Amino acid sequence: MQQKSEGYKNLVDSLKSASGLLDLKQKSQLNRDLIAICNNLANPNFRIAVFGPFNHGKSTLLNAMLGNRTLPIDLIPTTGAAITVRYGSDVRTRIILVDGTEIDCSGTEILQQFAILDENRQMRKDVASVEVLCPHPFLEMGVEFLDLPGTNDREEQNNLVREQLLSSDLVVQLLDARKLMTLSERENLRDWLLDRGIKTVIFVVNFINLLEPDEQKQVQNRLIFVAESFRAELPAGFSNLYRVDALPALRARLKGDVAAANSSGLAAFEVALQNIVGILQQNCGDVRLPRLQAIASQIQLSLKNKIDPLANEIKTFDDKQNAKIEVKQKAANLINQGFVTSVRELRDWLALPKLLAKYQADAAVALAENNFKAWQTGTFKKDLTELQLAVVKWLYQAYNFFQEQRPEDLLIPLPSEPQITLPPRPNNTDTFSEPGSIAVGSGIGWLLGGPVGAAVVGSISYLLNKNVQEQDEQLAKESYHQEVAKLCIVAIEDYLSRFSHQGLTILAEYEQKAVKIIRFTVGLEPQEITNKREDLRRWQNTFNQLLQELETANIFSNYQSYQETPKPQNPSREYFPQQETVQTSSAKDIPNQQRQENTTKNTSTRVESPRQQVSSPPSPRPEEVEAKFRNWELDEEIAQMKVEMRSGSQTSKAPNQPKTEVEKDKIVRAYTTLGLQPSASFAEVKQAYRTLVKQWHPDLFVGKPQLLQQAQEKMRIVNEAYTICLQNQELR
Incomplete structure (x- = not known):
């Protein structure tokens, strides 16, 4: 038992x-039961409690059974x-008193002072x-008896008895x-x-000897029914019902009358009790652990009542935090995507071949016509500003977010x-009366008026379109206005080359720097x-x-162990967007040939692409319209994210509202405009709108x-329909 x-x-x-x-209250029933069962588990002896109402002869x-008047008995409780x-x-x-005082003396007379009810039938508090x-x-076999106060007398006594029963093996x-x-x-038997x-x-x-013989027979039949209805867990072959006339048995033991003790039922009960206890x-665990299961289950339930609400609260916090993250x-990925796309577009635009193909002809003509400043401000700077703003827009999006x-x-x-120097005029022309060369800083149109000026402009267009090669013998045969045209072309190429190199470096x-802007930090919780x-x-x-110890003791539990909620490893974290593989251009990436080409003013240029029309801006290609639509989509999606962030929920939607017939007709017409049925999904609405934009973009x-004009009106109708369809999707 000790082991x-x-x-x-x-x-x-x-x-x-x-x-x-759990911080259980000391006098709570659960705490008192727990103490009792723990004391029972720690008790090396086999405890037998005698239990029943007062004056039943316990x-x-x-x-x-002990053979003497060891315990106090009387006619009152x-x-x-x-x-x-x-x-x-x-x-x-x-x-042992409550204050720790221990009283140890021979005999049991002192029980009359400390272990009986007082004149008010109250237990002593000390x-x-x-x-x-x-x-x-x-008792020497490792057995102990527990004499309990009678029940059904006072609540305090009942509580004491109830606790002590849990610490008893039989x-x-x-x-x-x-x-x-x-x-x-x-x-009491049930509860x-x-x-x-x-x-x-x-x-x-007890007391069956006080009944008449006929009454004893009736009681015996009732007792058999009681015993059979209660399924006691005793060793096989032993009854759970015995008759003992307690007072005659005590008198017989005190007198040494063996026959009288046997007739009282005491001897039979003692033999059965000793055999049952021996088995x-x-x-002993088969006796003690099952009753521990009920107490452990209550403890586990109390723990779960603490754990589950707390776990749910933390999970709710984590879910909201993770949703925001x-x-x-x-948003960081989308903004970075837009930023990278805009940077790529600007970088492509800054590439010298692209600049030459798009601007060299117009810029050379503007230079020849003394109109370079106007071209630079009205065309070139305007395009540059638009591309720069497209890049910066995403960083401000990131900052706002x-x-x-x-x-x-x-x-x-x-x-x-650009700065150019006119060559000496030919001897066979009287176009210029000034001798020698003339330096011109802001255009030569004022010197090249009339037919000669027109010829220079025409030569610029001719030379770029024909892609004239650098051949000295051919150069010698060229007319004067072709020489001047080539000077304008070279000057513009130098201008664009310097601009390309500097722009790519700055970009x-x-x-x-953008890395520090398109990011966010999750602070300490x-x-x-x-x-x-x-x-x-x-x-x-x-x-x-507790669950593990119950399993070790082979005590069944209805509960499963908790997976411990991990504590955040890095409570303060920095998040960066998913990086795309982008070719980053800088000054060192620009080929030396490109940077050094045509740095002298009198060297002819090699043009890589034919000249664009100078008269009116070109119509955008379908891929440009696609890029604009994609940027618009990103803007819309980021704006929606901001709304979600403010609302604190990623899936919050407005409640469904009843629609009037007019509103229903309006919605049906909107879907019809997009070529859809009202049951179309959000993805279908988006795709239909995309198709129409590509078809009718002004x-x-x-x-x-x-x-x-027709396209503008069509897009107005399509935009209105798309807005109505989106609103309807949100209300579903």
Whole structure:
């Protein structure tokens, strides 16, 4: 028994730890039951409790079994404390008071002072425990008796009895044959024993000798019914019902009358009791652990009532936090996507071959016509500003969304205006009367008026379109205006080359700065949540430890262990967008040939692409319209994310509102405009709108006034329909 009780030490410690964490009130029923069951597990002796209402002869029966008047008995309720009877070499009494005082004396007379009810039938408040040592051979086998106060007298006594039953391995319930199994006894049997897993119970009937023979027979039949209806968990072959006339048995023992003791039923009961105890002692865990299961289940339920709400609260916080992070991460990726696309477009635009193909002809003509400043401001700078703003827009989007670092504007300065020197005029022309060469800084149109000026402009167009090669012998045969045209072309190429080199360098540096803007930081969580995480961890660890000890003791549990909620490893984190593989251009990436080509003013140029029309802006290609639509989509999606962030929910939608017939017709017409049914999904609406935009975007009809007007009206109708369809999708 000693070894087995030590085996339950971890389980007892786990139960006590859970109780301490639950902060159970000392006088709460759960705490008192827990203390009782823990004491039982730690008790190396096999405990037999004698239980029943007052004046049923409990102390008399125990005295008869012990063979002397060890315990106080009287005609009124006397036992006012739970008296434990253990083995000792001589009869002694040990009383421990609440203040820790210990009283140890020979004999049991002191019980009359400390272990009986006072004149008001109250238990003494200062007695913590009462123990009697007795030299009885049955007790020497590691058995102890527990004499309990009578029930159905005072609530305080009932509470004491109820607690002590849990710390008993075998319960002897004493019945009065004169009033067999009253309502209160049946309730106690159910509530105090059966429902708490105490099923090792023996019924002993007292006072049957006071009944008439006919009455005794009726009582015997009723007793058989009671015994059979209660499924006691006793060793096979043993009855759970015995008759003992307690007072005659005590008198017979005191006189040494063996025959009288046998006729009282005491001897038969003692033999059965010793055999039952001998068997149950071999595996005391089968007796104690089942009743522990009910208490452990209550402890586990109490722990779950603490854990689950706290876990749900933390999960709700984490879900909201993760939803915000997810929205921000998605926004960062979208913003970065738009930024990278805009940077790529600007970088492509800054590439020297592209600049030459798009602007060289117009710029050379403007230079020849003394109109370079107007061209530079009205065309070139306007295009540059638009592309720069397209790049910067995404960084301001990031700043508005994340509030990390305010961006700087992207400013790519324009180079100084081209400088050329006119060659000496030919001897066979009188176009110029000034001798020698003339330096011109801001255009030569004022010198090349009339037919000669027109010829220079025409030569610019001719030379670029014909892609004239650099051949000295051909150069010598060229006319004067072709020489001047080539000077204009070379000057513009130098201008665009310097601009390209400087712009790509500035753009590369600007990209590096953008990293600090398109990002967001998740700060430390509130201290309150951190504290709750720690509380949850303690609760879960305590619950899991208890569950593990129950499994080790082979005690079934209805619960599963908790997966510990992990504490965030890096509570303060920085998030960056998903990076795309982008070719970053800088000054060192520009080929030396491109930077050095045509740096001298008198060297002819090699043009890579034919000259664009100078008269009117070109119509955008379909891919340009697609890019504009894609940027518009990103703007719309980011705007929607901001709304979600403000609302605190990623999936919040407006409640469905009843629609009037007019509103229904309006919605149907909108879907019809997009070529859809009202049941179309959001993806279908978006795709239909995309198709119509590609078909009717006004930019596709530049230079076609009649079609342009038609396209603008069509897009107005399509935009209105798309807005209505989106609103309808949100209300579903």
